[in-house]
Amino acid sequence: VNAEAVNAHGDQHDSSLPLPLPLPLAQPLPQPRPAVGPGQPDDRLERFLDLSVALTGFERFSLLGTGLSASYLHELEAIVPAGVVDDLLRATTQQPEGRDLETQLEEVIFADPRLGPVARNLIIMWYCGGWTPMPDDWRAVYGASPLDTRHMVSADAYRAGLQWVAAGAHAAGANQQGYGAWALPPDDVTSGTLASLLAPSMESSPA
């Protein structure tokens, strides 16, 4: 059957849908960031990783393992106004004394009509490897970039989507698990790969 997956996701099929132009161009084309000197940590990328850990629930190790941190930061900077990215990155680093991270994220990011939708898009980018257009009302207020279209960041990004890890699976059409692997009980994704290797959980055994 071929059209068993006459799938057609419930969303836009075409990434080249007309944009609601004319709208102010949010920013000039992205400037290349100055190279980081030897031995100097790229502070901005570090702060982006801190933010991403808080937003995705994945450890730094997993995020770095995708090889896509810099691409995602670049993507974000190319699409949304620079000030927005700066303020997002500030949220996790300029945390007031005594306030927990969750409260900080809720109040500074998710309760903010300017930052909240961008953070949600960033989460989706990490999980799915692609960009989703900003909501129309956000674009109307904060500007629309011509790059704000539905698109995958890259083939690598598709394959490295965190959603596949969360599912205990692999990207469809890549990173195959081998003949017959599908017949085995799924990994217990709630306990982490290493833990399940060391002590196979009974959670996922047949009822």
Place this chain on the structure above:
Amino acid sequence: MSESPEADVVIVGAGVNGALIAKQLTSAGLRVLLLEAGPDTAYAYDGYSEHLDRFWRAASKSVESPWPAAVGAPQPDTADVRNGDGYFVQNGPDRYGSSYSRTLGGSTLHWLGVCLRMLPEDFELRSRYGVGRDWPLGYAELEPFYRQAEREIGVSADVVDQAHLGIEFAAGYDYPMRALPPSYSDQMLAAAVDGMPVSLGSQQFALKVRSYPAGRNSIPRPGYRPVGAVDERGEGMTLDRGLGQRCEGNTSCTPICPVQAKYNAQKSLAQADSTRLRVVAQAVASKVLIDPVNGAVSGVEYQRYSDPNSARHTVHTATARYYVLAAHAVENAKLLLASGLGGGSSLIGKGLMDHPALYAWGLAAKPIGAFRGPLSTAGIDDLRGGTFRSQHAAFRFDIGNDGWRAPTGAPDSSVAAAVNGNSQNRQNGQGLYGSRLRAHLQHTLPRQLRFSIAVEQLPDAGNAVSIDPRHLDPLGNPRPVISYRIDDYTMAGMAAATGVYRQMFARAGIEDHTHDGDETWFPSVNHGDQVFHYHGMGHFAGTHVMGERPENSVVDRDQRCWEHPNLYVVGSGSFPTMGTSNPTLTMAALALRTANQLIHELAADRRPLTAR
């Protein structure tokens, strides 16, 4: 007919039918010219890899995402079905929900690979149940060709699983390769529903999860060597490094198998005798030419384009002793109509069928390992046959291994729903993020289960492909105009199928989420107070029906056109009815039977070609 035809046989279309016939004819020493409307960019492995990359990069992973259409050979697209525009001109009242691809290898490049034989009773619907029509040949006659087709395609299955519903196999026969292991999800479902009683009409059934025969490489039985990835290029270079000789669990049969462990028609083409085969890609057959004196075909006019992005083309004529149209149920009908042929019975294009299909999806109580393995490794097909067929359509359930991907676009849509606060789980009234998001997805994605329910559709002369000079493609060829209606017989089958899936979900502890989200893009039909959202399965059939007499059919039992003795029109368009099996295996069996016929005829019969 030309004095010196350039080939013994011209074949139009390099899909599964054209490729199988080309392989058989060339192996028998005949010269074949094969015209393919679309490009041949996937024939060399490097090109195939580019199609794979295109799929990875596509924002929408639709069936067509790896396989773009050429300007000169447009094709229907899932998005068109959704939007009601595109290549097809849809006249309604219902929307025809399927698509196909025009490229070397055809739609087998993105088929699922399920290879169920038709049931013996499927060939005798009229005699047995008073509905539809009978085929001019029966299961027993086709059985040897089913075996041959299973070998050509490379089908993995065990006879012990498949010998039911009256299906019999030749003594000692088994499939070329062992059945693929059932997915963990299949095993879980079987543990819950095997033996479940169902009543339809006056009959009782006991359901059973069965492994699906698949055109997908598994462990071979003695004497069979699996055929892996194709790498055909000029200079006779071929690839043989074992790639694709076993399914690797890419969970992407549709729209593209990365390693070509799943059969595609390019494999058959690559096995043809290349010294006798000439393949011309980007050659769109535009007219079948007829000798007005004897009614025989004298040539096929075709348009060649060198740039797939342009409508610029040159016009040529291909000549041969015999002609085979293997262009697809819709394209065959379109070409016959555009050539003004087959007017006698006025049946060309009429009787268009599909398997209008329903999705059902839910959350299992425990992880079932969704998103792993071939998209479907098993199904429940006990309700494909029975006396209830005098009242309503038969149906079967495919068990998906890819979560809710097909109906909802999961896992992406599941992520978006959770992040944007559209799912039931919310953080402070908003969407989820951080460790709660991750935990929510880990908790739900591995439990996603999906059925595709393929429902039978009977031939109806009102369901038709026609042409209209007002609707032309960029090369000036007619676009298919489609009239389509889903009747009560099929909708009553949908109603029965809905009852059965709900019974299964309840018994297996699966929480039903079917169509519980936002509005769906799927077309709908109303049956009493029930609404069914359906989609096509890509199972086009019935547009040049075969039969016993010229008055009630377009082709005879050998798929020879009644009115034109040197013209064969092959494929699922010849099916008088289609039961509930995926059509590819049956059309492959018919194509192999036709190839036999052609070989005998070309070798022995030099009589002048006159209409019968």
